[in-house]
Amino acid sequence: MQSKNIQIHLPLLKEKEVELFVKREDLLHPFISGNKFRKLKYNLQKAKELGKTSLLTFGGAYSNHILATAAAGKEYGFGTLGVIRGEELGEDVSKTLSKNATLQKAANFGMEFLFVSRAAYQQKHQEAYIKGLLEMYPNSYVLPEGGTNALAIKGCEEILTSSDDCFTHIACAMGTGGTVTGIINASKKYQNVGVYPALKGNWIQEEMLKLQPNKNNWTLFKEYHFGGYGKVTQELVTFINTFKQQTQISLDPIYTGKMMYGLLKEIEQNQLKKGSKVLAIHTGGLQGIAGINTRLAQKNKPLII
Numbered sequence: 001m002q003s004k005n006i007q008i009h010l011p012l013l014k015e016k017e018v019e020l021f022v023k024r025e026d027l028l029h030p031f032i033s034g035n036k037f038r039k040l041k042y043n044l045q046k047a048k049e050l051g052k053t054s055l056l057t058f059g060g061a062y063s064n065h066i067l068a069t070a071a072a073g074k075e076y077g078f079g080t081l082g083v084i085r086g087e088e089l090g091e092d093v094s095k096t097l098s099k100n101a102t103l104q105k106a107a108n109f110g111m112e113f114l115f116v117s118r119a120a121y122q123q124k125h126q127e128a129y130i131k132g133l134l135e136m137y138p139n140s141y142v143l144p145e146g147g148t149n150a151l152a153i154k155g156c157e158e159i160l161t162s163s164d165d166c167f168t169h170i171a172c173a174m175g176t177g178g179t180v181t182g183i184i185n186a187s188k189k190y191q192n193v194g195v196y197p198a199l200k201g202n203w204i205q206e207e208m209l210k211l212q213p214n215k216n217n218w219t220l221f222k223e224y225h226f227g228g229y230g231k232v233t234q235e236l237v238t239f240i241n242t243f244k245q246q247t248q249i250s251l252d253p254i255y256t257g258k259m260m261y262g263l264l265k266e267i268e269q270n271q272l273k274k275g276s277k278v279l280a281i282h283t284g285g286l287q288g289i290a291g292i293n294t295r296l297a298q299k300n301k302p303l304i305i
């Protein structure tokens with residue numbers, strides 16, 4: 001399945017003589033959107049091949065991956081279990097769901113939840129912890145937090161196609177790095193892939209080098225995290241709202257909003273040569289707007305439109 005590339009017209013792009021297109025992966029599916037669709041594709045096939053009856057995965061309370069897994073389970077005939085960070089959320093589940101659109105929608109798709117302490121959640125990669133979960137939920141196919149594994153990367157290699165060979169630059173948001181690894185694998189040597197982490201930390205460079213030991217046609221832009229994962233400033237909200245008014249394209253505040261802000265800043269600062277042709281990957285995540293807007297409303301701040 002392929003998504004459309006849409007050209008963006010902004011005065012800045014005209015002035016700098018840079019062409020910008022957005023790959024609308026966000027339109028692939030209403031709930032399994034963007035990179036989630038790509039990450040789940042081969043994993044779902046594998047789970048079927050292995051005769052698994054449910055999908056077990058991990059996430060925070062507003063996770064795009066949790067909702068996508070719940071929707072995929074419903075659509076492809078698997079039960080789903082979400083191991084969610086924060087045991088306090090399990091004290092009164094109906095109250096939690098009433099305040100959290102992500103978990104409510106996941107529950108509507110039939111997902112069951114296990115709310116665990118932050119300490120327990122940290123063991124999510126440990127074999128013994130996963131074994132214990134599988135004893136409680138047998139015949140489950142385990143997907144890691146964020147959905148990144150080798151099969152997910154293989155799926156993300158299908159984001160770019162030969163018709164994207166004309167681009168000189170590709171831009172993509174980064175969380176675990178799985179999506180951008182697939183994109184770099186599929187990119188041409190003459191293309192530069194801009195990696196825009198939604199998190200802050202010095203480990204990111206090392207993680208990228210681990211994920212991408214062979215190709216070096218990528219650049220890490222570490223300064224557009226807006227304070228860290230899930231952190232949102234007024235400047236970011238204003239940017240997302242202005243971009244929507246100018247282009248009719250919604251961006252999410254956790255990943256794609258930060259990536260687009262960073263990319264346009266780089267263009268503004270003349271970091272891209274005249275004549276560059278850029279493809280920004282819209283990796284979806286728009287369901288996350290509701291959760292951030294709830295937080296903004298509590299603080300009487302302007303909302304994302």
Ligand SMILES: Cc1ncc(COP(=O)(O)O)c(C=O)c1O
Nearest residue numbers: 175176177178179255283284285
């Ligand atoms: C909307 C969106 N964009 C980008 C990413 C980053 O993907 P990855 O974790 O593969 O780096 C995520 C996280 O999965 C996401 O939900």
